[in-house]
Amino acid sequence: MxxxxxxxxxxxxxxxxxxxxxxxxxxxxxxxxxxxxxxxxxxxxxxxxxxxxxxFGKTSKAASEIRSKLELISLKTGTVWANILNVLFKSRREWLDSTIETINSYAKYIELAKARTGQERCxxxxxxxxxxxxxxxxxxxxxxxxxxxxxxxxxxxxxxxxxxxxxxxxxxxxxxxxxxxxxxxxxxxxxxxxxxxxxx
Structure with missing residues (x-):
């Protein structure tokens, strides 16, 4: 790089x-x-x-990313047709898994920031x-x-x-x-x- x-x-x-x-x-x-x-x-x-x-100063950005990802998941799972496509296409299921993992990562960061702000380490x-x-x-x-x-x-x-x-x-x-x-x-x-x- x-x-x-x-x-x-x-x-x-x-x-x-x-x-x-x-x-x-x-x-x-x-x-x-x-x-x-x-x-x-x-x-x-x-x-x-x-x-x-x-x-630990990026919690607002993390919360915004969570909202954005949840909106995308809603679009990809909000209809019967969308869910049929999710069943048929492995790439769509992998995208959903990856997006949920990303949301979880942002949520963990927010929890950690809440607990440790002011205790940042080198x-x-x-x-x-x-x-x-x-x-x-x-x-x-x-x-x-x-x-x-x-x-x-x-x-x-x-x-x-x-x-x-x-x-x-x-x-x-x-x-x-x-x-x-x-x-x-x-x-x-x-x-x-x-x-x-x-x-x-």
Whole structure:
């Protein structure tokens, strides 16, 4: 997979991080299976870096997705003819199963957000001492053109323990990589990655 990226640097020291810190496939895993783990960039005091942290701020989006999927299911099952087609075509039954699984995943996320908002963890070291990286974009211009970021901009986010300010600068190349799925408990603690599972 190839994605555009920008670096996050400090005005006062040689610190460097990347907007790509949240890229990849992250999942919660429980007794019923796995479901998507929403994440965002954040400062972690444990790692002393900007990295991926849990994000429980997307419940409205999840609720909207549930409503949308339920409307689609209603269309696909609301008539006798639709249900005859569901019986006849395996692809329609698979779509229904997949859609129900997606709805369940969103519902689990909403439940988890309700229980754990304010207890977000770093997805690298599991520390609770994290702050979302949501700076006010100040002077400068950093935009995506032609599948790459261009330019740079200052932010109002101070580098903890340093005193410098973070600024964002476009990377000169698009990064390519293969992202192995990473699995976490519903408490945000890392369990394993697919890469680790294939070693044994």
């Amino acid at each position: 190839s994605v555009p990226s920008y670096s996050i640097l400090c005005t006062q020291c040689d610190y460097r991080s990347s907007s790509n810190a949240t890229n990849g496939q992250y999942y919660y895993k429980d007794d019923e299976g796995q479901f998507n783990l929403e994440r965002q960039l954040g400062w972690c005091n444990g790692c002393q870096s900007i990295t991926a942290i849990e994000d 997805l690298k070291c599991s520390s609770y001492v994290v702050v979302p990286y949501k700076p006010t974009k100040e002077r400068g211009d950093l935009d995506v053109h032609g599948f790459m970021y261009h330019g740079e901009r200052n932010t109002d986010f101070e580098h903890p323990g340093c005193g410098g300010m973070f600024y964002e600068k476009a990377d000169n190349v698009r990064l390519h990589g293969k992202f192995e799925p990473r699995f976490y408990t519903t408490e945000g603690v890392f369990i394993e990655s697919c890469l680790e599972k294939t070693k044994y």
